Amino acid sequence: MNDALSSTPAASDATAPQPGGGPQPHAIAPAIGGRIIAVTSGKGGVGKTFVSANLAAALTRRGHRVLVLDSDLGLANLDVVLNLHPKITLHDVFTGRAPLEEAVIQAPGGFSVVLAGSGMVEYSRLTPSVRSEFLNVLRTLAPRYDVVLLDTGAGISDVVLYSVSLASEVLVVATPEPTSLTDAYAAIKVLAKQQKRQHVRLVVNQAARPGDGRAITGQLQQVLNRFVTTDTGEPMRLIHMGDIPADPSVRDAVMRRQLLMQHMPGSQAALAIAQLAAKVDSTLLQPAGS
Numbered sequence: 001m002n003d004a005l006s007s008t009p010a011a012s013d014a015t016a017p018q019p020g021g022g023p024q025p026h027a028i029a030p031a032i033g034g035r036i037i038a039v040t041s042g043k044g045g046v047g048k049t050f051v052s053a054n055l056a057a058a059l060t061r062r063g064h065r066v067l068v069l070d071s072d073l074g075l076a077n078l079d080v081v082l083n084l085h086p087k088i089t090l091h092d093v094f095t096g097r098a099p100l101e102e103a104v105i106q107a108p109g110g111f112s113v114v115l116a117g118s119g120m121v122e123y124s125r126l127t128p129s130v131r132s133e134f135l136n137v138l139r140t141l142a143p144r145y146d147v148v149l150l151d152t153g154a155g156i157s158d159v160v161l162y163s164v165s166l167a168s169e170v171l172v173v174a175t176p177e178p179t180s181l182t183d184a185y186a187a188i189k190v191l192a193k194q195q196k197r198q199h200v201r202l203v204v205n206q207a208a209r210p211g212d213g214r215a216i217t218g219q220l221q222q223v224l225n226r227f228v229t230t231d232t233g234e235p236m237r238l239i240h241m242g243d244i245p246a247d248p249s250v251r252d253a254v255m256r257r258q259l260l261m262q263h264m265p266g267s268q269a270a271l272a273i274a275q276l277a278a279k280v281d282s283t284l285l286q287p288a289g290s
């Protein structure tokens with residue numbers, strides 16, 4: 001077993017209550033209606049926005065009505081990846097300057113997006129108004145789509161955990177790097193304890209070899225079996241949803257500010273995204289979804 005992983009639980013416990021109250025627990029929010037999938041990660045820069053945008057395009061091609069909600073409120077960059085220059089962002093909606101309808105725009109892949117706008121420090125803390133505005137946006141929009149993807153921030157801050165709590169399913173993106181895996185472990189542990197989730201789904205991005213993802217899922221599951229028990233007394237279950245190889249065409253697409261699914265649909269990473277979309281479709285978006 002990977003050293004970094006096996007030593008994680010004994011190391012500093014990122015989920016322990018913090019002095020001064022610490023993060024408020026967020027149970028999974030009451031059913032909002034519609035399928036809401038949070039795309040999240042322990043560590044930043046692992047590919048959440050890349051996966052969210054391209055998965056949205058792939059699900060759209062499969063015939064679904066898809067919305068991506070930029071939920072990385074402070075450090076949003078979905079607009080950059082999609083080359084969009086929104087006049088109206090979530091910030092305008094939250095502050096009452098524009099109606100929600102005007103913030104919904106069409107992305108190049110044929111799906112809808114609501115962008116957050118970047119660099120707003122007021123969203124680094126979860127205030128009651130951010131909480132209720134966020135919930136309101138999702139309650140209004142989710143019923144209009146087959147699936148909503150939340151492109152969240154990384155880590156276990158209040159704002160990130162709150163947005164994840166609004167989702168019915170969680171897709172954790174991790175790379176094979178030990179730092180990404182230990183951070184993924186910490187985040188998954190919080191999702192078991194605070195949100196009382198019984199399972200989360202894992203996508204291994206920037207995989208070096210085929211089979212990496214299965215091996216990593218197995219390693220992480222072993223650590224969860226030992227250290228993270230859910231409310232039912234069962235270990236937190238990790239469901240491997242797919243691997244996306246490290247592929248230079250991803251960077252190329254980002255540099256050109258195009259979706260990989262459009263720029264290079266035949267690339268290895270694009271094919272992997274299409275496979276991931278097929279799995280998300282069959283396991284989560286069919287009427288008798290598991």
Ligand SMILES: Nc1ncnc2c1ncn2[C@@H]1O[C@H](COP(=O)(O)OP(=O)(O)O)[C@@H](O)[C@H]1O
Nearest residue numbers: 045046047048049050206245246247250251254
């Ligand atoms: N499969 C991949 N292969 C190569 N580079 C990748 C891959 N996935 C992501 N990247 C690179 O990582 C960068 C960060 O990805 P991004 O989606 O913005 O991360 P996050 O949203 O998690 O912070 C991308 O701009 C891209 O250059």
Ligand SMILES: [Mg+2]
Nearest residue numbers: 048049072077
């Ligand atoms: Mg991002």
